[in-house]
Amino acid sequence: MADQISVTLPDGSSKGLPAGATTADLAASIGRSLAKAAVAGVVNGHEVDLTAPLPDGAEVSVITDTSEEGRAVLRHSTSHVMAQAVLQLWPGAKFAIGPPVKDGFYYDFELPDGQHFTDEDLERIEARMREIVAEDQPFVREEHSVDEGLELFADQPFKVEIIHGVREADTADTGDMAATEGAEAGVVSAYRNTDRFVDLCRGPHVPSTKRLGHFKLLNLAAAYWRGDEKRPQLQRVYGTAWESKAQLDEHLWRLEEAKKRDHRKLGEELDLFAFDPDVGRGLPLWLPKGTVIRDELEAWARETERRWGYQRVVTPHIARGALFRTSGHLPYYQEDLYAPIDIDGDDYYLKPMNCPHHHMVFKARAHSYRELPLRYAEYGNVYRYEKSGALFGLMRARGFTQNDAHIYCSKADAKEEFLAVMRLHAYYYEALGIDDFHMVLALKDPKNTEKYHGDDDMWEEAERLTRDAMEESGIPYVEELGGAAHYGPKVDFIIRSAIGREFAASTNQLDLYMPERFDLRFTNAHGVQEHPAVIHRAPLGSHERFVGFLLEHYAGNFPTWLAPVQVQVLPVAADHREYARGVVDRLFDDGYRVELVEADEPLGARIRHGKLQKVPYILVVGGQDIEGGTVGVNHRGDERPDRDVPIDEFIERLRAEVATKARW
RNA sequence: GCCGGGUUAGCUCAGUCGGUAGAGCACUGCUCUUGUAAAGCAGAUGUCGUCGGUUCGAUCCCGACACCCGGCUCCA
Secondary structure, eight states, rough: SSSEEEETTTTTTEEEEETTHHHHHHHOOOOOOOOHEEEEETTTTTEEEEBBBTTOOOEEEEETTHHHHHHHOOOOOOOOHHHHHHHHHHHTTTEOOOOTTTTTEEEEEEOOGGOOHHHHHHHHHHHHHHHHTTTTTTTEEEEEHHHHHHHHHTOOHHHHHHHHHHHHTTTTTOOHHHHHHHHEEEEEEEEEEETTTTEEOOOOOBGGGOOOOOEEEEEEEEEEEEGGGTTTEEEEEEEESSHHHHHHHHHHHHHHHHHHHHHHHHHHHHEEEEEEEEEOOOOEEEOHHHHHHEEEEEEEHHHHHHHTTTEEEOOOOOEEEHHHHHTTTHTTTGGGGGOEEETTTEEEEEEEEEEHHHHHHHHTEEEBBBGSSSEEOOOOOOOOOGGGGBBTTBBOOSEEEEEEEEEOHHHHHHHHHHHHHHHHHHHHHHHHHHHOEEEEEEOOOOTTTGGGOOHHHHHHHHHHHHHHHHHOOOOOEEEEEEBBBBBBBBEEEEEEEEEEOOEEEEEEESSSSHHHTOOEEEEETTTTOOOOOOEEOOOBBBBBHHHHHHHHHHTTTTTTTTOOSOEEEESSSSSHHHHHHHHHHHHTTTTOEEEEOSSSSSSHHHHHHHHHOOEEEEEEEEEEHHHHHHHEEETTTOOOOEEEEEEHHHHHHHOOOOHHTTTO
């Protein structure tokens, strides 16, 4: 056996090391800072512990703690520390799985005797975790046979179940869990910290608990064992962990910021919308100020769509069951519909989507190819019976208004029309300052084909057209198996808010199926009847979700064109009221949303109230302004006021800002 | 829908070992007449989420339900 080995580094160079050298040794031989930052290695494409000996000739790279892979290792190791702490504090507790997730980790537990964690327990667990970290416990990898593994975890039923997965593993697909949890191909791997604590795990892990420490436990939640609502419900403890205190603090700051930007909180503070149990769960009431935002968005979309060749239609909120049986919503999606209303012995349903009604609009007249494409737009109110636990403010409501339209065109034009819709999305997003978005192409799940209607040729054609259009759009996208609509592939636009949270803004589909189902037809150039293609699109999604998103994205600071109150005028003292009134009237006549704030409170207090309401412009007018025909301009976000601005100059600034839909 | 935690004034929250309750902000009135992020005084405000049970007595204990929050599941 040679006493030297040679490994290849990511840059293609090779490096000689003594036999038995590890990734840690490799990192140390390259540099001290790399050695310090290293948390694991990748050997021939597999993640390994720093302490694992390197095989001769391997391709090796070092995972550092600032990479997402490195953080995942830290988080995974931290989850083991948490499990150890919990098992020590609650003897007899059962532990299930504890993977790293985005920004942190969790672990699922079942406490003995029906006990459950409380928020105070998080501090106890965390305190014990800090002791474990201070104890500098090693993570030592062990490999066992299946039988040894079953013995080792004999009192841990969830671990036993995972290991049993291995029995079938030799031939069958065990699913991801068995693999990530350390039971693969007849070998059970585990990581031991002390005589008393060992956890089933694939690894890799940091060499010692002292490598950890920048973590915090965040919240408790419930989770089903293996995500199956028929299986036992466990208690999940979520935490976050980072490579440095600075990163941890920044993440905690982001969480605080997310709370401040919570659209439900802002909606209340800014008087935008409300819910009332007597109206019904998930049924938002738009207050006057919130309605301004909705209306402005809608007016803009209406004008934009007029220019882009859409026509408006209006359809009822309900329809007979017959319509939804044709569309396939009944009986397939019956659970998601509000219960039927009996009218003269016939069943009527609140519409969950606008498309069936729009198809009937199309069908109301005969069409020639010369008229196509026909683009029917409607801000249609739809109602869906969302599960109560899924409701989330405006983001997931049971009644909402879609910025909806359906485009009827020939298959030959479908790609170009689809592309135009994507351009329209990009246009809207750019105007609103949404600069981080991508698309997801949801295809049908090949393992579960009976869920989908229509034949293979149709699906293939729809997929091809969709993918071609996406390619041509230049907008980044990913593909995802499963998740298609029952009638065709689906494109979701995912938009990311200023604090990095992602939302599915809208779903767009190229649909070759419903036209057959509804027997929609047009006469082509050869005088032959043909089915059109249909594009379902809603760039602004639902007004509810979109305004909720914008609330978070802007932190409530709506650009002036959308702001419920655009300008407040504050006379310094009662003597200046008449002048202030004149300024207000002028702005009002020009169509702005403006308020006079009487001088019955000190100026500072009135300024403060306006700022808290996030009013873009607070104008202060006093004796000096009366003399010069000026206003004192307080622009939202600016530290200092801009004094003695001629009123005409201010109005021009306001006009330009609103006309261009400027962000600030 | 499932599990856990909640629900006290418009909002944020305190409190009652079971004897029907309080603060700050907001609100109303009066005074102050203010040049850039909280003027002063006074006042009013609650079925203590709803219904039922236990009790001499329930906001408090028990049960059911409603709603909210965190997740899970779901999401045309």
